[in-house]
Amino acid sequence: MSAPTPRYERAARRAQADGRIPALSVALHRADREPWVFTVGDSGNPAHPLGQHTRFRIGSVTKTFTAVLVMQARDDGLLDLDQPLSAYLDVPAHGDATIRRLLSHTAGFQREPYGDIWDTLIAPDAGRMLAELDRAERVLPDARRYHYSNLGLAVLGQLVARLRGGTWDEVLAERILRPLGLTRTTVAVPPEAAVGYLVDAFSDAARPEPPVDVGGLAPAAQLWSTAGDMAKWAAFLADPEIIDPAGAVLAAATLDEMRWPLTPTDESLWAMGFGLGLMLVPEGKRIVHVGHDGAMPGFLAGVYGRRGGDGNPGALGCAVLGSSGTAGQTNELVHELLRLAADLDPAEIRPWRAGPPAPVAYRSALGRWWGEGMEFVFTWHDGALRARAVEAPAGRPPSVFEPLPDRADVLRTVSGREVGELLRLTRDESGAIVRMHWATYRFTRRQEGFDGGWASAGPEPADRPG
Structure with missing residues (x-):
């Protein structure tokens, strides 16, 4: 990428300055250009200054990986999306929730596992989280409406681990990270980790947030990554035919299924929808951004790929990772950069060429x-x-x-x-x-009514009395 990069950089610098984000890393991936990565700010890690290899918490973007693992298991015949959870996992409660409802956040599960984990910062391990499902509420009836649940996706991650005979970490690495070459995406805290901050609302002070291991909740929120890795992941979610042409990770038709909107996130403002584990943001003119936002203490992330629209080169993905837990500019910038990429540097128009006639x-x-x-x-x-x-x-x-x-x-x-x-x-x-x-x-070949009458013939003459 060359010509539009000053506009991309300016948008990133503006978001970092307006959002007061200590460290910001952004990346664009597309089929017809080299990846573009830009960073601004300070990592807060003296041993590893901010650069393209700096890692950030991606929070709930982790859920998209778990959703792909679930769909892999479905495609391999290990589960049925419309079967209840209890068909595959021995749980003390809420086993009637179907896999499909859990993926689309319409199963009514409470948002978090039992206990005040964001107060104590102590998360249950996988075994305890599942064992305490009977202490977690079903806050809404099944299929009533959208209600976001970290607990629901975490349970699905542990389900996949059981079906595959390993831990969620192992299954993730074997079935997604290594095949796609996402070498800088990890479960454990890496040496190149940026420090996450709470930026004071009334001064320029920034307080480091404590690192949190979410234990059994890992399939919903644990991962660390770089903007470059996440832009490629976003491109995969949008156009797997280009990123994974052999379908080694997931068939393109299955990603199509995941991207189909199953529920809006708001009953009256249809600005975002949910498919099977994926957020869907309509952009107008038959364009949709598909991916996920993420939040963890001290971090925000936006990871989306662009589907449709003039100028889209294919496999157009963007990631914006920031080290402030409160700067909404992080999640806005990802959509701005996708629009700029298509508008300022559109794909080349391929010349039409004659082809064979119809059979x-x-x-x-x-x-x-x-x-x-x-x-x-x-x-x-x-x-x-x-x-x-x-x-x-x-x-x-x-x-x-x-x-x-x-x-x-x-x-x-x-x-x-x-x-x-x-x-x-x-x-x-x-x-x-x-x-x-x-x-x-x-x-x-001609316009006819449902009775077979020809439209040009006009109405049949009415019967006359007598």
């Missing part, structure tokens, strides 16, 4: 069709039949179809409008497609 069997499907009184255009691009409503908003992706393996004239909608539904083709004696049924609705 003979589908050529008569191309062009304009009418269904439900509306006009659609069927086209052939990138090796697939597609459809798009003429009046669809700009930027809305088309529907894409794939033929069933044993029935060439029956296709499945694999993305876009009516995803999952069938498209059936009807041919005349010459083999030309003369009618289609999509999600059972009839599609014809």
